[in-house]
Amino acid sequence: MPKPTFHNLSEAKRRRITDAAVAEFSSVPYAKANLDHVVKAAGISKGSLYQYFGGKADLYRWLLTSWLPERKMAAIGAQAPPPGASIWQILEQAFVAGVRFAVAEPELTRLGIRFLRDHELEPALAEVSRQHRAAADAWLMHLLQQGQARGELRADLDLSVAAGFLAHALGEGMLDQLARALGLDLHEMLDEPGVVGTLTEDQLVTLVRHVTSLFRDGAGVP
Amino acid sequence: MPKPTFHNLSEAKRRRITDAAVAEFSSVPYAKANLDHVVKAAGISKGSLYQYFGGKADLYRWLLTSWLPERKMAAIGAQAPPPGASIWQILEQAFVAGVRFAVAEPELTRLGIRFLRDHELEPALAEVSRQHRAAADAWLMHLLQQGQARGELRADLDLSVAAGFLAHALGEGMLDQLARALGLDLHEMLDEPGVVGTLTEDQLVTLVRHVTSLFRDGAGVP
Amino acid sequence: MPKPTFHNLSEAKRRRITDAAVAEFSSVPYAKANLDHVVKAAGISKGSLYQYFGGKADLYRWLLTSWLPERKMAAIGAQAPPPGASIWQILEQAFVAGVRFAVAEPELTRLGIRFLRDHELEPALAEVSRQHRAAADAWLMHLLQQGQARGELRADLDLSVAAGFLAHALGEGMLDQLARALGLDLHEMLDEPGVVGTLTEDQLVTLVRHVTSLFRDGAGVP
Amino acid sequence: MPKPTFHNLSEAKRRRITDAAVAEFSSVPYAKANLDHVVKAAGISKGSLYQYFGGKADLYRWLLTSWLPERKMAAIGAQAPPPGASIWQILEQAFVAGVRFAVAEPELTRLGIRFLRDHELEPALAEVSRQHRAAADAWLMHLLQQGQARGELRADLDLSVAAGFLAHALGEGMLDQLARALGLDLHEMLDEPGVVGTLTEDQLVTLVRHVTSLFRDGAGVP
DNA sequence: GATGAATGAGCCTTCATTCAT
DNA sequence: TATGAATGAAGGCTCATTCAT
Incomplete structure (x- = not known):
């Protein structure tokens, strides 16, 4: 500090x-x-x-622990979901916020990705990284439990598995999808800040919808 | 070499x-x-x-390019899917093979994960890493197209999004789920080879089933 | 730099x-x-x-490219030949300057000789060495052309051959002659800085005169 | 050995x-x-x-001390000058032999040049190099003394200076002139064995004549 | 507080020479 | 004699950290 x-x-x-x-x-x-x-x-x-x-x-x-979160907060704004929002609304909001941040601040995004992937950090830093993940997981598990309680999620859904999916999808997974939508590799995209700015609002919305849909409805025929 | x-x-x-x-x-x-x-x-x-x-x-x-694949092959065996197998069967087989390898060879798994995540490779190595990803993606896209053609997948499914999901789920995602099933963090698990051996066959099967189910049926109520 | x-x-x-x-x-x-x-x-x-x-x-x-030339300049001083000087005067002045520098700074001389002879320089350094030689050659060719135009040199003299002779005579050749005058081998002389200081002014002048004479009048009987 | x-x-x-x-x-x-x-x-x-x-x-x-001299001898042949030959004939013969060897065996030439230039040799090797030079010098001094005794050379010629000139001219100097005749740098020429083979017999003879002429008649107008 | 020169442990790579088989 | 694996001393370069001014 x-x-x-x-x-x-x-x-x-x-x-x-x-x-x-x-x-x-x-x-x-x-x-x-x-x-x-x-x-x-x-x-x-x-x-x-x-x-x-x-x-x-x-x-x-x-x-990573002070400055970046602050900037993120500032960039996204207090994203308190409207009271009574469904899990789908909340997730979609989170997805959109994530993509918008990546588009607006590609360098900070790169910093964050690097941090999550870096296996080499000093023990103290590794601990910080671990806490990040734990916090995200706790939030997701809570969200999912609520959703299940409200009947928005299948009763037989394994929440841990779902949380794992979302943890990835909300972070690196979304960026990866973003790169795919641009016809690039994730690393190529991150190495060329600016290219993400070429994503149209339309592409963005479509992308989020497809991801959400995969999570909600699955890939199989109903 | x-x-x-x-x-x-x-x-x-x-x-x-x-x-x-x-x-x-x-x-x-x-x-x-x-x-x-x-x-x-x-x-x-x-x-x-x-x-x-x-x-x-x-x-x-x-x-990474010779020895590890060889060991993987030896550990998993040629896993040619039975002719006429459905995409679900193929995926389940791939999931199981992945988990089994992780359980059998935690250190090699760690090596592979590190490789795919490492941002700091020499250009030549980075290229190898890129090719790995490209090959995996091509295989997945082919698989998904077949599945959609056969009517096993929703016609309106975005294959690219699905491929992104599977690319992660079959690799790091599955390991992450494995760690969760053991009540650990992914890195903790990888840092303590041996702990994955405590996973029972039952847990393994259940885990794969949950993941497959999430991918096929989604998290929402039908 | x-x-x-x-x-x-x-x-x-x-x-x-x-x-x-x-x-x-x-x-x-x-x-x-x-x-x-x-x-x-x-x-x-x-x-x-x-x-x-x-x-x-x-x-x-x-x-080699900055410090040594600077030291050389400082040691010899700007040696602009008097306007209208004949080629013989210019050459004699250059010979004398060369010998004086060798006598005054034997270690720097050794450094310079080594540089021009070294076959094992990195490509970039080899290029510098090449440019040194090219510049010296251009200067000499210009000088010789002038001399021939003024009728100071034989009309049928091959300027390229003469330039080759002078390029050597003004550098290593002169040092070699210097060593001979002291009864030594060039390398022995260079390895024992201090010994060149024993050269008398008389010897120096005689040496330069002999070299100049060989170049101007040749070795044969007229 | x-x-x-x-x-x-x-x-x-x-x-x-x-x-x-x-x-x-x-x-x-x-x-x-x-x-x-x-x-x-x-x-x-x-x-x-x-x-x-x-x-x-x-x-x-x-x-350097056994094999190369042997090869040289074999390539040039016993070059005993005809009895009663003038110094000019002997020198021309030596010049021509030198050029012919360079043209016939560029690699061996390269080896020899390297040896003469290498300042770094172990003490024992440096001694060998010194002996080479001493032997050449003795031969030249003898030749020049004879020439002077016979009245072929100016009586006031400084033999040591002349020997220095010839020592260089017969070795590296001739190669340098050869390179110049081909429009190259000495090093460039040596690095591309084969290019010396493009020298025509005519060029060769002309070159030797110019060098001999410079040594005998000088550059100045008589 | 600001500065930037000083440090030295650390790391990759090279290669002549030795020696067991 | 032939082999070729083994060695280890060098040597160039990097960089986080310290400290005197």
Whole structure:
């Protein structure tokens, strides 16, 4: 977590540092990220970075646990579902929010994906990653239990399996589908920020509908 | 690819080297994998490793493109589906084979997962990874088209979305479900080879059935 | 070329590093030059050297393309020939300048000789070496053409052959003659800096005169 | 020098080894020459090479001090000048022989040039190189003294300077002129064996004549 | 607080030489 | 004699972290 000195900086300087760090950590895996690149891009000195953060891991952790969630919240907005919303409405809203975020902030998306995939993190970082997943899972399980209680979901549905599907579908899975819709590989898409902006509103809606439909109705003939 | 020297070694020595390499490459990402660990664990000198393989990338590539597929084949056996099998049968067979392999060879599974997720491979290795994915996708699309032609799948199903789902479900998704069934996190499970062996045949069958069912029938009430 | 870091160093430190590098690169061929020797002699750490230069090739290139020419210029001074000077005057001036530099800076001379002879340079360095030769050749051809136009040179003289002679005579050839005048082998002379200092002004002038005379009048009886 | 075992080999095998060694040592400088390449090209085992020769330096020394001179002799033939020949005839003969050898055996020429330029040789090899030069110099000085005694050379000619010129002109200098005649750089010419074969007999004779003329008559107007 | 030079452990790769079979 | 696997000392380069100014 940043040292007090970081918070005393001007908004602009903090911004430069954050942008530089995001650019670096989102373009190469943690182990290959180079603080020299960050300080150069941020226009600060190496020593300064160490007065703002405890080190490489600390900077990365802050980015992922504090800054990124904040930005996400800000980008998506409080997405409290309308009271009484069905699980389908809630999920569709979540799907759409996810895609919209990916389209609006491809670099942050790349950062997040990288984090979820990185197996190499220091133990402390791995723990953060684990908590992320646990929180998402808890939310999903709750949602599914509610849905089942309301009779929106099959009574014999295995909630754990469904949660696993949704955990993926709401994150990387959706991005993967997005790439497919653009005729690309996920990595190709992430490596070319900007290409996601070419997705039309129509494609977006259709995509979400197809995913939702697969989850709700399955692939087989009824 | 290994140099001829490697093939001239005794079975036991080759085994020591392979095991050591798998252990290293499956426990840390490629960039962090340390050949010193490999040679130490294998009980050979650094120079020897370079007489067997062209270098780090070469060793890794061989492991992933030759050795691992061979081991997989040996472990699963040729799984040609019976002629006239329905898509459901084929998928179930694939799911079961996947789980069985994961249970039998957790370390190799870890190696494979890491490979598919690693963002930091040399360009040549990244290309191999891309081809893996492309091949899997082509197989799935073919399977789905057949299924739809036979009327086993809904006519309005988006095959690309379905293929995306299956690509994940047959690989990492299935492992994730496996972990959930054991009350663990995917990474925890992979980090503790042996724990997957505790999965009973009953749990296995149930799991595959639930996944298949979700894909075929969906989560909603019909 | 050096990184900015290098220019920020104290004059004394830069000097230590340069001296150490010259000593190393002038005493063994490029491929055998050892950066460990350089850093040890310079009293700096290995990492520091890499903060000053991009690597071995970079250090070498800078030494040869920037630092050495600068030192040469400083040692010889701008030697613009007087307007209207004959080719003989110009050549004699060049010969004298060459010998004086060799006498004053035997180690730098050794460095230069090595560079021009080294067959094992990286492609980029080899290109630099080639350009050196091409520039010298162009200058000589121009000089000779002028001389021939003015009637100072035989009309039937093959300029290319003459340029080849001069290219050697002005560089290594002159050093070789210098060594002969001291009763030594070229390499022995270069390996013992200091011995060239024993050359008297008289010997120097005589030597240049003999060389010039051979080139102008030939060895045969008129 | 080769061990007795080498001489017991079949002619063909010795030839293979020699060819492989020449190819390697003539294409990269001594320090970069790789015995692995030699044994591979020769089709023998590493151990065998060490049973024939004491090591890398030994092989190289033999090549340069025994084998190459022998081949040269064989290629040029006993070039005893006709009794009573003038220095000009002797020199022209030597020049022509040199060029012919370069044209006939570009690879051996390359090997020789490399040897003369290599500053990096082990002390023992450097000594060999020194002896080469000393022998050539002694021969030249003798020739020049004779010439002067006979009145073929100017009485005031500095023989040492003349010997220096000839030493270069007969070796590298002639090759350099050869390259110039072909519009190439010396290194380019040596790196492309075969190109020297394009030199016509006419060019050859003209070249030698120009060089001889420069040495005898000088560049200035009489 | 800011700076940026200094550090040194770490890692991949090369290759001449040895030696057991 | 022949073989070729084994060795290990080098050597170039990277980069997170420290610390004096």
